[in-house]
Amino acid sequence: MLRLHKGYVRRGEQLITFPDIELKRGEIVGVSGPSGVGKSTLAGMLAGIIPMQAELHSLPRRARGKPNPVQWLIQQGEFAFNPRLTLKTALDESWQCDDYLPLLKDYGLDASWLTRRPNQLSGGQLQRFNLIRALVPTTQFLICDEVTAHLDTITQAEFWQHLLATANKRNLGVLVISHDPYLLEAICDHIVTW
Numbered sequence: 001m002l003r004l005h006k007g008y009v010r011r012g013e014q015l016i017t018f019p020d021i022e023l024k025r026g027e028i029v030g031v032s033g034p035s036g037v038g039k040s041t042l043a044g045m046l047a048g049i050i051p052m053q054a055e056l057h058s059l060p061r062r063a064r065g066k067p068n069p070v071q072w073l074i075q076q077g078e079f080a081f082n083p084r085l086t087l088k089t090a091l092d093e094s095w096q097c098d099d100y101l102p103l104l105k106d107y108g109l110d111a112s113w114l115t116r117r118p119n120q121l122s123g124g125q126l127q128r129f130n131l132i133r134a135l136v137p138t139t140q141f142l143i144c145d146e147v148t149a150h151l152d153t154i155t156q157a158e159f160w161q162h163l164l165a166t167a168n169k170r171n172l173g174v175l176v177i178s179h180d181p182y183l184l185e186a187i188c189d190h191i192v193t194w
């Protein structure tokens with residue numbers, strides 16, 4: 001389980017306090033709040049990148065030399081990839097094999113695009129590659145930080161349809177950070193409002 005109780009962090013002069021969060025495997029939890037309140041900071045803490053300060057917290061243990069069981073997906077897929085590497089190199093590096101290949105078809109991605117670099121794909125295509133890269137077998141939780149905010153409505157719907165199907169199949173816990181109340185209402189088991 002991912003749990004944060006009475007969490008806080010100091011960023012420069014600012015003290016950010018977090019709402020209590022509990023995310024179990026198989027659950028979809030939404031987080032909404034005004035701009036600048038600390039949502040991406042929260043994502044970074046839960047992904048173990050920003051040091052966690054809280055009265056009570058738990059994160060899944062990360063095995064030495066293995067990918068983080070909590071994978072953080074950011075809004076701009078183009079910043080998630082090294083622009084000089086092909087998608088194949090990026091995915092091979094995360095997966096340490098090419099077992100992700102069958103997922104490409106499920107996610108409507110053409111295997112020939114693997115030879116492309118990130119700037120040769122659309123935002124929606126790149127975000128789906130980013131998701132597949134995060135779906136290494138050790139993943140237990142996904143933190144989705146405004147991941148479809150810049151996509152058109154149809155591409156957004158397709159992205160969430162794929163992600164929720166995979167989450168259900170693999171019993172993943174998903175934290176959905178979004179400014180879009182309609183999206184949160186449609187897909188989340190419950191919503192934490194800041």
Ligand SMILES: Nc1ncnc2c1ncn2[C@@H]1O[C@H](COP(=O)(O)OP(=O)(O)OP(=O)(O)O)[C@@H](O)[C@H]1O
Nearest residue numbers: 011012014016033034035036037038039040041042
């Ligand atoms: N590296 C940093 N150093 C100092 N302050 C930071 C840093 N990153 C973010 N902040 C500040 O921390 C606060 C929370 O930022 P954060 O990006 O977590 O907000 P957010 O809720 O995700 O915002 P938005 O919805 O606009 O993306 C903001 O006031 C921001 O200016």
